[in-house]
Amino acid sequence: MTNRQIILTTVPEGALGPHHFELTEAPMPAPAQGEVLLRTVLMSIDAANRSWMKGATYRAAVQAGDAMPTYAICEVVESASPRLSKGDVVAAEVVWADHVVRPAHKVQKLPPVQPLTHLLSVYGIAGKTAFHGLMQVGQPLAGETIVVSAAAGSVGGYVGQIGKALGCRVVGIAGGAEKCAFVRDELGFDDCIDYRSTGMFKALRAACPDGVDVYFDNVGGTVLETVLGLMNERGRVVCCGAISQYDTDTPTGPRNLPGVVVVKRLRMEGFIVMDFARDDAKAMRALQAWVRAGQIKVTEDVVEGLENAPQALIGLLNGENRGKRMVRVGPDPT
Amino acid sequence: MTNRQIILTTVPEGALGPHHFELTEAPMPAPAQGEVLLRTVLMSIDAANRSWMKGATYRAAVQAGDAMPTYAICEVVESASPRLSKGDVVAAEVVWADHVVRPAHKVQKLPPVQPLTHLLSVYGIAGKTAFHGLMQVGQPLAGETIVVSAAAGSVGGYVGQIGKALGCRVVGIAGGAEKCAFVRDELGFDDCIDYRSTGMFKALRAACPDGVDVYFDNVGGTVLETVLGLMNERGRVVCCGAISQYDTDTPTGPRNLPGVVVVKRLRMEGFIVMDFARDDAKAMRALQAWVRAGQIKVTEDVVEGLENAPQALIGLLNGENRGKRMVRVGPDPT
Secondary structure, eight states: EEEEEEHHHEESSSSGGGGGEEEEEEOOOOOOOOOOEEEEEEEEOOHHHHHHGGOSSSSSSOOTTTTEEEEEEEEEEEEEEEETTTTEEEEEESSSBBBEEEEEESSOOOOOOGGGGGGTTSSSSSHHHHHHHHIIIIOOTTTTTEEEEEEEEEHHHHHHHHHTTOEEEEEEESSSHHHHIIIIIIIIOSSSETTTOHHHHHHHHOOOOOOOOEEEEOOOHHHHHHTTTTTEEEEEEEEOOHHHHHHOSSSOOHHHHHHHHHHOOOOOEOGGGGGGGHHHHHHHHHHHHHHHSSEEEEEEEEOOOOGGGGHHHHHHHOOOOOOOEEEEESSOOO | OOEEEEEEEEESSSSOOOOEEEEEEEEEOOOTTTTEEEEEEEEEEOOHHHTTTOOOOOSSSOOTTTTTTEEEEEEEEEEOOOOOTTTTTEEEEEESSSEEEEEGGGGOOOOSSSSSSGGTTTEEEEEHHHIIIIIIOOOTTTTOOOEESSSSSSHHHHHHHHHHTTTEEEEEEEHHHHHHHIIIIIISSSSEEEEEESSSSHHHHOOOTTTTEEEHHHSOOOHHHHTTTTEEOOOOOOOOOHHHHOOSSSOOOOOTTTTTHHOOOOOOEEEGGGGGGHHHHHHHHHHHHHTTSSSSOOOOEEEGGGGGHHHHHHHHHHOOOOOEEEEEEEOOOO
């Protein structure tokens, strides 16, 4: 019995393409004492995956020849540890593969939530990133204005909906008229600005008549530069990601930094979701309450098949997803 | 009787030069009811003066034809207000001139400190900016490493000496070997790196073997980009100024922003000294204690004569000052 996995064959310079990956077959791995054999069910596709190829971040760099790492929801199919049993559903850091062996203490048993996809979207990495970043770093108050970029993406969509639930004015930024309509009409943002259109600064200024108090930045680059020009004094910039800078070898910095930070006394602060793991239970409780109340709509974008993971990531970097993108590798456990 | 004042005749594009200013004579102003006539004694020369010409900041932009604004120490020579008497020594926002009329409620009577110059340097805008920025925004702890740019300048020198008094490792950045020697030998920094030399990144890395916890940024630009690459996780960047960006029409942003802020979970925060005015008494008490204990050396750079104010500012923007630069317009009150 063999096991499919996808290798990053070369580290990309410039834009990521399908030729940077290869689907290979290897013998089925077997768990040693203390390990479990996992079957991959759903793999999270994130912009951060691309940043991992650029060097060491909060994790070691992905190098040429490595199986591509990912967060995933898996089923335990064989256990050599008393910690876990066959049939358990777990979250784990694995690789793009049908099966992976991991130490049992490195995987986390999941609560019984249905559908499982919600454990990657609203109750998973996307929803928790939005919740912790907005609440703990951005700290918006009712009546303030929040701007969020990549608003049609997984994190951005939840940021805006949480902001609306808190009583804020929420303006999204997304690429293209169709996405902006989705953000306004489906997600209920007050407005959404197309960053690809000309006159983005004027459009955003018109959409934010009281200025911007919190900017949740998923993109960096020129969009960040533009929003900084509209921030109010004492505004907060939640630095969550910089997708505009990942898929290139010639990153550009906002030219108004750090001057505008001084003049307006801004706070820019970075975070990653794991920093706030101790508050994950609070996030889960709040997100469930908002979902039940109909204040958060769960948006998911599921790509079928392990072999389509490279294109799922490439497409995400080009902004083709709506909501949380994931790849279904196999069926839910029965 | 006439009054000399210096006008900004044109708003500079690119570097500031003497041709942007003109010394003029006007009739001596007279105070109306509620106003005072001030004689300028000492004018503060600050990098921020140049940024005021670039547009609205925390104050209105300086425009062509305006007398050049400044903070100054003045003597009341005629009072039409019960608030102040002839002979009082005050701090005021005035202009580059021998005499200025101001509303009495807009000027602040000064405590009896000698020499008066200390009220612009260690106990004035420079020392308070260093104290509030480092203590309230940077929040260093003993044993941490502080890096400060423009270390031979007014604010930078006090930042480093306060850091040493707190038990931190302190590394300066300055332009040229002579200035670096001043920072190390006269101000007592642990080390000082010449940003004009090649290999600044490597030199700074060697000087900060435990990484950088607090970066007090007075310059922005490529120096900021370099230090960001050496910050520790959870590091704090105190955004005080961006002198490298003021005297140019082609500012450059650090290319690693905001990516490095996310990955290292940095906090970058801007401030201006007036934000912390309510804590000025604390600053004064602490600075006086350190000066008395010999832990802070007061460095001042006094240029004589109102007519030399333009060159004093131009020279400061080119980094020629050591310590707090000011212009003496007239003698101390007797």
